[in-house]
Amino acid sequence: MHVPDGFLDAPTSVVTGVVAAGGVAVALRKARGELDDRTAPMAGLVAAFIFAGQMINFPVGAGTSGHLLGGALAAVLVGPWTGALCLSVVLLVQALFMADGGVTALGTNITLMGLVGCFAGYAVFRLVAAVLPRRTSSVAPAAAVGALVSVPVAAAVFTLLFAIGGTAPVDTGAVLTAMLGWHTVIGVGEAVVTGLVVASVVAARPDLVHGARHLVETRELEIRKAATT
Amino acid sequence: MRSRRFFVIGLLAALLIAGVGSYYASSHPDGLEFVAGETGFLDSADEPKTGDSPFADYQTSGVEDERLSGGLAGVVGVALVLVLAGGLAYAVRRRGSPDSSESTD
Numbered sequence: 607m608h609v610p611d612g613f614l615d616a617p618t619s620v621v622t623g624v625v626a627a628g629g630v631a632v633a634l635r636k637a638r639g640e641l642d643d644r645t646a647p648m649a650g651l652v653a654a655f656i657f658a659g660q661m662i663n664f665p666v667g668a669g670t671s672g673h674l675l676g677g678a679l680a681a682v683l684v685g686p687w688t689g690a691l692c693l694s695v696v697l698l699v700q701a702l703f704m705a706d707g708g709v710t711a712l713g714t715n716i717t718l719m720g721l722v723g724c725f726a727g728y729a730v731f732r733l734v735a736a737v738l739p740r741r742t743s744s745v746a747p748a749a750a751v752g753a754l755v756s757v758p759v760a761a762a763v764f765t766l767l768f769a770i771g772g773t774a775p776v777d778t779g780a781v782l783t784a785m786l787g788w789h790t791v792i793g794v795g796e797a798v799v800t801g802l803v804v805a806s807v808v809a810a811r812p813d814l815v816h817g818a819r820h821l822v823e824t825r826e827l828e829i830r831k832a833a834t835t
Numbered sequence: 836m837r838s839r840r841f842f843v844i845g846l847l848a849a850l851l852i853a854g855v856g857s858y859y860a861s862s863h864p865d866g867l868e869f870v871a872g873e874t875g876f877l878d879s880a881d882e883p884k885t886g887d888s889p890f891a892d893y894q895t896s897g898v899e900d901e902r903l904s905g906g907l908a909g910v911v912g913v914a915l916v917l918v919l920a921g922g923l924a925y926a927v928r929r930r931g932s933p934d935s936s937e938s939t940d
Contacts (some may be wrong), residue, residue: 607865610883612881613871614878633887639929644838645924647838649921649924650921650922650924651842651846652920655852657849657913658852658853661857661912663862663865664860668869669869670863670865670869671860691920691923694921695916695923696916699915702888703891703915704891705885705886705892708880709881741884764839772877774875774878777874782876785866788867792894811838811841833923
């Protein structure tokens, strides 16, 4: 979903740039609450993994492809604020070194995939986790649903920006329909990848998963003295 | 699983995906690019300003072999992101963890 330079006009790009800068500034302060000596390396690993995952375009039919966006994945693994920082670093490296996503569109891309992706994904994750049984096996399916929803939500926000500041005179309704349709299909891929990765990490190290940590702590409190036989 | 083992496996997975797996990725346009083409605003995109980067389009300039060229760009990208995001996370983290008095850095 990397927006190139030129799709959106300068005023819109300035506004998304300000939104992105503000979001990153707040995230830098809030991420402190999510990061300690144990989880800081996890943030580096998650960002690196998302960069790699975004290189894998999977076909979704009719000559179209999609790839992992990673917002929901990052938010569940390291927390939404740290996740937004991870995505921002990925998008910065892609724009500067890989010519993927425009430099003047960096604010737009951080807003869409970093802020909207992480927070929409995380909000839905929390909602689903609240209705599922409180155990670690619920974390991956909840993350998958968050991922599924986050992609069309980001696509809808792009369409909103396009309606406000798109440089080409194209009917917004047509863009919205096409964006939502394709990105719902891409969201299914996002859900599968997110669910599998979260399930693997929860299986190996649930204590390192932001969205599972409270469950692990609860379980640890229940541990009693070793049974004496 | 020990932390070191966990991080080594995770990093190897990322390097394998970016360095080897990316060669097999679909080359079709992504959702946004496809929609832009279909609805008629693809031409409003400018040429990328960083198009002369040595890793533009996930290819390493000067490396002929396509598999090696893309793999190298992927590995460099993973390393860059790991160092930048990891460094940022270390910089903003709370020092020490509540249950350990010593701080190892």
